[in-house]
Amino acid sequence: MEHTRIKEILRNEEFVGKEVIVKGWVRTFRNNQFVAINDGSTLNNIQAVVDFENTDEKLLKRITTGASIRVKGQVIESLGKGQSVEIKVSDVSILGDSDPEKFPLQPKKHSLEFLREIAHLRFRTGTFNAIFKVRHALAFAVHQFFNERDFVYLHTPIITGSDAEGAGEMFRVTTLDFDNTPRTESGAVDFKEDFFGKSTNLTVSGQLEGELGAMALGNIYTFGPTFRAENSNTTRHLAEFWMIEPEMAFYELEDNMDLAEDLLKYVIKYVLETCPDEIEFLKNRLLEEEKNKPANERSEMNLLEKLTFVINNEFERVTYTDAIEILKRSKPNQKKQFKYSIDEWGADLQSEHERYLVEKHFKKPVILTDYPAEIKSFYMKQNDIDANGHKTVRAMDILFPGIGEMVGGSQREENLDKLLARMAEVGIEAEEIDWFLDTRRFGTAPHSGFGVGFERLILFVTGMTNIRDVIPFPRYPKNAEF
């Protein structure tokens, strides 16, 4: 390896005075002399100063935005503004040209919409360099958090024959042919002839399999892709996204909340410590973007303040029942400003209600617990019926400002009979998930878990607002480019 990465040169003063070789892409070339080079290792460019009077003119003409070049030279302290060191070039060569007539990423401001269309090139911008560095840091922090706590990273299956989780519409996975579909005698599609000998889908959640792991290995987590075939063309939904799902034997709801809060604080703290340049860049990007908004729509805190606030404050823990009371009495409810008015216990909370609780009432992340059983999944632990006759479950959702639900989890129903009764109510056949029920048949125990939508976490930490901008190649209705 003959070259040195720009990040190394910029962070290590020992390079001053030394000769280095740098390879990277030209971001700008000014005055036939100053080349800003970026090699991806950092969002910061290094300035290379070319001795243009002694360099072949033809070669100088090939130093265009997007071209990849190799420069050799001495690292010297810089007199220019905005950089501490620069390279005094003794030799420059072109590795790959970039036709300025054709290269779409000329040095000017591009809209996020435009960059989404060239997702394969947007990594070459400062914004996306920063976003994907933060995404990396968050992913690594997740693994480190769980590894430090002796959790086992469990790769639950992506292709699944089960659809009991019921979290949403599913994609079919098949090798059957639409033109010569095998049929049973009754004329139905014969999935016995399909690759797996039955109908299979892409997973919507690794939770059920995760529980199998937890009820043997103790504490496990998944971190993998999950899928929803929902026709949602919004800034908040993807057809393919990554989810983190820990499951813990012997954890009750309180332990579950503690772990989730610790996890979120840990990973945000990790990003603040390891990505200060990226957060500074993204903070300024957001300030710039919000300049165009009316004052009352701008964030009260800047990105750095918001992240610091989250790690320094305890999340508010409130029961659904208490939250309903707060909402009922709230100004927007009294003044009929909510689109969905909150009149009685049992209502499913809409985004407007969650935002009110988090952004207006508590002004911090909120953990809502003990939701009505009716609006939650079958596998959640049932509370005793309360004095008002309300049936609730040991659910917990963590709501974040600007994001809404960041985490959804619960203590799990470990009692086989109660679980079967609830399954019957919602129409899930016991045979379908007989293997899952074995955890309750053989040595059942209290246990809990939750899921974190990884892209929502990245949205919060980067201050971006469209989920398609925080995953390398977003998949959504009518789009599977690259």
Added chain:
Amino acid sequence: MEHTRIKEILRNEEFVGKEVIVKGWVRTFRNNQFVAINDGSTLNNIQAVVDFENTDEKLLKRITTGASIRVKGQVIESLGKGQSVEIKVSDVSILGDSDPEKFPLQPKKHSLEFLREIAHLRFRTGTFNAIFKVRHALAFAVHQFFNERDFVYLHTPIITGSDAEGAGEMFRVTTLDFDNTPRTESGAVDFKEDFFGKSTNLTVSGQLEGELGAMALGNIYTFGPTFRAENSNTTRHLAEFWMIEPEMAFYELEDNMDLAEDLLKYVIKYVLETCPDEIEFLKNRLLEEEKNKPANERSEMNLLEKLTFVINNEFERVTYTDAIEILKRSKPNQKKQFKYSIDEWGADLQSEHERYLVEKHFKKPVILTDYPAEIKSFYMKQNDIDANGHKTVRAMDILFPGIGEMVGGSQREENLDKLLARMAEVGIEAEEIDWFLDTRRFGTAPHSGFGVGFERLILFVTGMTNIRDVIPFPRYPKNAEF
């Protein structure tokens, strides 16, 4: 959290004399007195000694294999063989029963075949506890290796509209209905009506998208699920498996080999350091298994020796051309013992040839380079035609004893014209991967990458021989259980 994990108690002498609460599953219960409890945190059990004379007989009867229990008691030094500490129980309660007539995992030796059928319960055995702890450690080590080197973890898409990589048969992903399939006027399936507006599949490799990342962010890696719809019912193939694929801008073949060798040694070393109990257990398991084999089929080295050998020795780097000469002159070739005789340059190497080179000739991991272009992928960098008129590419495969190909990689062809010419030869339409070609149009540069089959790595490190035993829920033809 009122309980302490068994791993903590066993590794920390400070617990001696202290009172603890332990929750876990009963592995065995001897003499109405000695309960071996496992909570998954370690493959080792802790012994709890029950004061049976002062414990309710009905309760004692419920302490059966597989039941989950809570015990409270004092940690004391153990006089028994095989453990340093045990718990003198003052209180025991049952969290979940396990009917001994029905629980399939009674304390006796079970075959791996049987355990595969109850994959949802096999995590509760020592063997699978060890395997999945090692799997976790390897996964974490992979992330740590790349994080330390400032690589970006890039989540390349799972659902893809491209099939240019051509690594194998693909699974279709669709929301179309077999019964009411939309058709174009000509009668073909109208994939414009499918969820993504075109025909989509599960990815076979993240490489092409990985290259897009590398040509902007510098060094990236993927670590995610990949899929092959091949009807291979073998101990070496899965329909769904995990792959690690780094791509590095400005890396040439030598750099690529160095990185791959460093990675493999790093992760094996990490396992030896962090999982000594698991490796010891798996070593003994393998010795036990091999006792039944004829002496000449047994491993020359035990598992620990084999792993230590790999991290302490340089991999042998040999060109394909030299390897062919070695094979031609080899005893098994001369004596016609190879099923596929090696007669001339150009032959694709079979498993028997790879094994000969690795296990008999060099007796260590081998990196084979510069394969014939004909038998390798279109995107590999073309060498100049050699004196014998041979066309080769800058490929490298790393071959491991007992495993065969552990890593496949290459320097990539960065020259647009050469790449297009090769694509035309093998029949890949440029339009199909126009986005990929942009990396060669705008600032192309030398770059390299490779792929590691994660389950093959786990096979090697655990000494297991069936790939279905090193992934939680294996997917293969006619099987997508759990």
